[in-house]
Amino acid sequence: MIKLLNPELYEEDDRNAVRLIGAACPTCSGVFFPMQTYGCERCGADLRPRRFAAAGTVTAQARVHLHRAANPPTPFTVVALELDDGPVIRALLTSDSPPCQIGDRLVGELVDITEPDSEPRRDLRFTRAVAQ
Ligand SMILES: [Zn+2]
Numbered sequence: 001m002i003k004l005l006n007p008e009l010y011e012e013d014d015r016n017a018v019r020l021i022g023a024a025c026p027t028c029s030g031v032f033f034p035m036q037t038y039g040c041e042r043c044g045a046d047l048r049p050r051r052f053a054a055a056g057t058v059t060a061q062a063r064v065h066l067h068r069a070a071n072p073p074t075p076f077t078v079v080a081l082e083l084d085d086g087p088v089i090r091a092l093l094t095s096d097s098p099p100c101q102i103g104d105r106l107v108g109e110l111v112d113i114t115e116p117d118s119e120p121r122r123d124l125r126f127t128r129a130v131a132q
Pocket residue numbers: 025026027028029030040041042043044045
């Protein structure tokens with residue numbers, strides 16, 4: 001099995017669904033991503049881990065043509081995504097994802113990535129959700 005690039009941020013469950021590893025506040029019901037141990041940003045209470053579905057709605061996007069690192073290869077698209085479970089995250093589109101617009105539905109998937117002098121890994125990317 002190929003290792004995840006950031007196993008502290010996401011995981012794959014028994015049904016091959018991607019889950020984001022975040023946090024929820026038991027006092028004020030705030031939700032946060034990623035998980036952190038400093039306490040709730042609203043009320044200061046200790047947070048509890050919570051898994052979020054890797055699905056949400058695009059609120060902003062930017063196409064990147066120049067990037068100092070080799071990975072991800074350019075061009076790529078960064079989106080701000082409001083997860084169905086609440087938190088807003090920044091994420092990358094898959095390299096073969098069709099262009100998206102504000103309000104589009106995206107779902108997460110794990111994709112194989114290769115970097116020079118590194119073992120193969122899987123990383124989280126988002127793509128347009130197929131209408132049902
Ligand atoms: Zn709180």
